[in-house]
Amino acid sequence: xxxxxxxxxxxxxxxxxxxxxxxxxxxxxxxxxxxxxxxxxxxxxxxxxxxxxxxxxxxxxxxxxxxxxxxxxxxxxxxxxxxxxxxxxxxxxxxxxxxxxxxxxxxxxxxxxxxxxxxxxxxxxxxxxxxxxxxxxxxxxxxxxxxxxxxxxxxxxxxxxxxxxxxxxxxxxxxxxxxxxxxxxxxxxxxxxxx
Amino acid sequence: xxxxxxxxxxxxxxxxxxxxxxxxxxxxxxxxxxxxxxxxxxxxxxxxxxxxxxxxxxxxxxxxxxxxxxxxxxxxxxxxxxxxxxxxxxxxxxxxxxxxxxxxxxxx
Numbered sequence: 001x002x003x004x005x006x007x008x009x010x011x012x013x014x015x016x017x018x019x020x021x022x023x024x025x026x027x028x029x030x031x032x033x034x035x036x037x038x039x040x041x042x043x044x045x046x047x048x049x050x051x052x053x054x055x056x057x058x059x060x061x062x063x064x065x066x067x068x069x070x071x072x073x074x075x076x077x078x079x080x081x082x083x084x085x086x087x088x089x090x091x092x093x094x095x096x097x098x099x100x101x102x103x104x105x106x107x108x109x110x111x112x113x114x115x116x117x118x119x120x121x122x123x124x125x126x127x128x129x130x131x132x133x134x135x136x137x138x139x140x141x142x143x144x145x146x147x148x149x150x151x152x153x154x155x156x157x158x159x160x161x162x163x164x165x166x167x168x169x170x171x172x173x174x175x176x177x178x179x180x181x182x183x184x185x186x187x188x189x190x191x192x193x194x195x
Numbered sequence: 196x197x198x199x200x201x202x203x204x205x206x207x208x209x210x211x212x213x214x215x216x217x218x219x220x221x222x223x224x225x226x227x228x229x230x231x232x233x234x235x236x237x238x239x240x241x242x243x244x245x246x247x248x249x250x251x252x253x254x255x256x257x258x259x260x261x262x263x264x265x266x267x268x269x270x271x272x273x274x275x276x277x278x279x280x281x282x283x284x285x286x287x288x289x290x291x292x293x294x295x296x297x298x299x300x301x302x303x
Binding site: 031033034094095100103104107108109110159160161162163 | 253271272273292293
């Protein structure tokens with residue numbers, strides 16, 4: 001399979017949950033409010049999935065599997081942003097009008113959601129080859145904003161659901177991967193800087 | 196900041212998240228202590244109660260041993276409310292995760 005076909009297939013797979021959500025809504029099977037949770041969760045899952053590639057490949061070494069994971073990492077990040085926007089769109093559909101959205105802005109569970117969106121914008125907007133080439137080392141630094149986005153997203157989730165197990169379960173793989181990175185042999189330190 | 200301190204800071208943030216993430220009350224775990232379902236008032240009565248509140252009903256479901264209502268109140272705010280299925284008393288109301296009403300008969 002050539003590179004473009006593989007990338008096209010990846011994006012079809014990434015888009016399927018979103019298409020199913022939009023289809024369910026258009027058919028009246030679900031309400032916009034029912035889709036807030038799945039779309040937000042999907043965004044967080046993709047963010048975590050993208051963030052796992054770095055530390056895991058550092059620990060296990062960059063084999064064929066992790067080379068592929070690293071190669072699609074940028075796509076996963078953009079898809080996470082896409083689902084965050086979809087989440088926002090469902091929120092607007094649920095609220096009906098802008099005044100109602102504005103009225104809710106002071107609630108902690110809501111403004112944390114808006115706040116989580118802000119650090120996602122710069123990494124997503126520079127996720128193309130030209131920007132990578134132009135920004136050089138700065139590109140990697142900007143991508144690290146995803147850490148802030150993830151933490152604020154999880155706080156947003158907790159403040160709405162007051163149930164910390166789902167958020168913890170999502171964070172657990174990342175915690176394990178980070179622990180492995182810290183426990184990992186020092187000789188890989190030079191490699192880690194490049195990933 | 197050197198690497199060791201940076202790692203320590205990250206661990207502290209993660210630790211703090213774990214601690215603050217344990218909520219005092221969880222709206223997903225509201226318990227109405229309503230007893231067997233055969234004694235519950237029918238859903239239709241619950242719907243009427245929502246109408247009497249002046250709310251626009253979006254969704255009504257059984258959550259654990261409570262009736263859970265998603266609605267828009269008279270001010271147009273999106274709310275999530277829990278009612279006792281036997282007495283149909285409004286026990287607690289949340290707005291986007293923030294508690295905005297709690298019955299005096301339903302202490303935390």
